[in-house]
Amino acid sequence: MRIGKVAERAGVSVRALRYYEEQGLVIADRSPSGHRQYPESAVERVKFIQLLYAAGLTSKAILQILPFLDTLVATPQMTRRLTDERARIRVRIDALTKAHDRLEELIRLAAEYENSPATCSASADIAASHTSPPRR
Amino acid sequence: MRIGKVAERAGVSVRALRYYEEQGLVIADRSPSGHRQYPESAVERVKFIQLLYAAGLTSKAILQILPFLDTLVATPQMTRRLTDERARIRVRIDALTKAHDRLEELIRLAAEYENSPATCSASADIAASHTSPPRR
DNA sequence: CTAGAACCTCACGTCAACGTGAGGTTCAAG
């Protein structure tokens, strides 16, 4: 398969695929004329790479993990890398969840305001005192 | 309060605080000599900003949201901004959760390998066929 | 009164994952 098709089917740009090769994430054969030739499996591989990128991993981190997909041989270091990244992702999820909840709270306040604009001034400290324990 | 103390208490760098001011996220008074003077509330405000940064919002998006914290006046646009950002965060959480689950699956495979390295070759397509529905 | 900490303003550097031409070759359809 050629690069354009892979790009289309994996939902990434052609440039991105060349970049992945440059980073060692995807290996492509070459036709005699120099065009990249990808196996079918490249599409899934690229989707997996995208998944990890979206989770905040760097090329370098992904490069450390990919060999496991190829060989399915789990060295202790590999297992650690996997669990480490999982842990980092968990931390990010927690941070995002906090932000989500905080926004939800503000949205609740906004709705409350729209119902009765005049009587909402008492909610001010609810908005302000979120990240620290309530005073008084 | 001066910039160093705010930085320390909010857990950010002095440079970051100057950057926030440049972006209009935090307004600081100035002493006659030109040193920034922050109110107590600045610490919480900065923590909130950090929370949103961590959730992937840009300075511009945060700038759109901050007025609500100050005034607690919810215009329809403000409510939309809040819900929009909440939605984007949800999308990110979902993406991260997918990556998390995928890694978890790989970790399971790795553990399985460590228990019986020889008998694991049959699991290969489990690792490969995740993002697409099973063939055959 | 003096030294060192803390502050100030430019302003360039960084890092990652690509985007975007430039300039040229190869492929596939008519």
Next chain:
DNA sequence: CTTGAACCTCACGTTGACGTGAGGTTCTAG
């Protein structure tokens, strides 16, 4: 055989949230 799409290799540009000096002023403890 031609022409336009698709491909190739440089190689510089982009974006965001700061880091990092440079060079100078102000504050504060002893």
